Amino acid sequence: MADMTTEEKLQGYAELHNYGLAHLKSSALNCAVELGIPTAINSCGGEATAVDIMKKTGLVPAKLSHLRRLMRVLAVSGIFHESTPSSLAVGEQGETIYRLTPASRLLARDGKSSDMSALLLLFTRPDTTVSTFFNLVGWFRDAGTKTPFEMAHGMSPWILTKMDASYNDAMNHACVADSDFIMDIALKEASGLFQGLSSLMDVGGGHGMVAAAISRAFPQVKCTVLDLEQVISKAPDCGTVQFVVGDMFSSIPPADACLLKAVLNSWDDDSCVKILRRCKDAVAEPPI
Structure with missing residues (x-):
């Protein structure tokens, strides 16, 4: 050299x-x-x-x-x-x-x-998000299948939301802020995606900000949110969105279309394939 x-x-x-x-x-x-x-x-x-x-x-x-x-x-x-x-x-x-x-x-x-401060605070949260990457060397040397988050905290982010109320609130507030921001743009620039639907299942939809925005713009679409109990229990009642407690790895209720917003980012390839298969099954079944 x-x-x-x-x-x-x-x-x-x-x-x-x-x-x-x-x-x-x-x-x-x-x-x-x-x-x-x-x-x-x-x-x-x-x-x-x-x-x-x-x-x-x-x-x-x-x-x-x-x-x-x-x-x-x-x-x-x-x-x-x-x-x-x-x-x-x-x-x-x-x-x-x-x-x-x-x-x-x-x-x-x-x-x-649009106020994205909640999302920024989740990104820079010292005790969870940032500390996830403190031991990347150990994760690369480990032969297991755990994610860096699971190795750092002993569980997935979604299990941690059940165990840690503060993290659950931070996650929910961040998702609400992100959804509100994204949907304001999506409904202006890509509203054609929702034309012709009569029902939509927002998989892992949190507090329903995305589903509520779609419901307001397209009243004919029946919007449902599927998420974990600790998330659904704190979701506000917007009157136009139905909430269902469930596990997207097990089954997803039938609908004309399934919406996945940033859900696949948190899982490995095998888990993503499993979620997509559940979505395929849900869309293939006749909506209720």
Whole structure:
């Protein structure tokens, strides 16, 4: 292997730092959402200084310099846009102004736009999602068939939702936020998919946000959600969606079509094939 040039060495050195410390970016974003920083900027009209953010979020003044560092990390990462007032004279220093980007706009809780903060908090949840990947070396060396999540936590995510109420709530809130966001776009861009259906089974449909959106747009479609008891028990009654407690690996009630949203992402190939076979059986049977 040929010797590297000084430029190549420095480039590699910088990339190692970037990858090795990449977890700081997601940790900083998690912190910003927990503190309510995107919401604070939004409530200031879409732009705010660190002092404004400090006041809006209730942080103590002693943390102001650290808040500026946090905002700098997130600005470099593209979560916020930063600038200084254009009216400043040459050489004059002014307070940096932070504005929302498309990503952080989705994290502002204003009751109007899509709020994806629950999904982001699930992605960056330290004790479950993040810790799943702490021992990938052990997982690769293990001859068993457990997923990294099962090796880290001793059970699948769906069993954990039954055992851990906090994780169950986090999962449900994240799924609701994701479904609300996706269906707003899907019903505008791909509404033809639901034309001609009289019944639809949302497999692993959580709290029924997807099914409810379809039901509102297509009242003639009878929408049903199939999910686990710990999920269904906390689902709100929207009046237009039927909820059924069940196991998608065992059987799926019959319908004209089965909808799978992000369900297959959590399972290995064999499990996915089994779920798809249950869906095929459900569609093949005459709907009730």
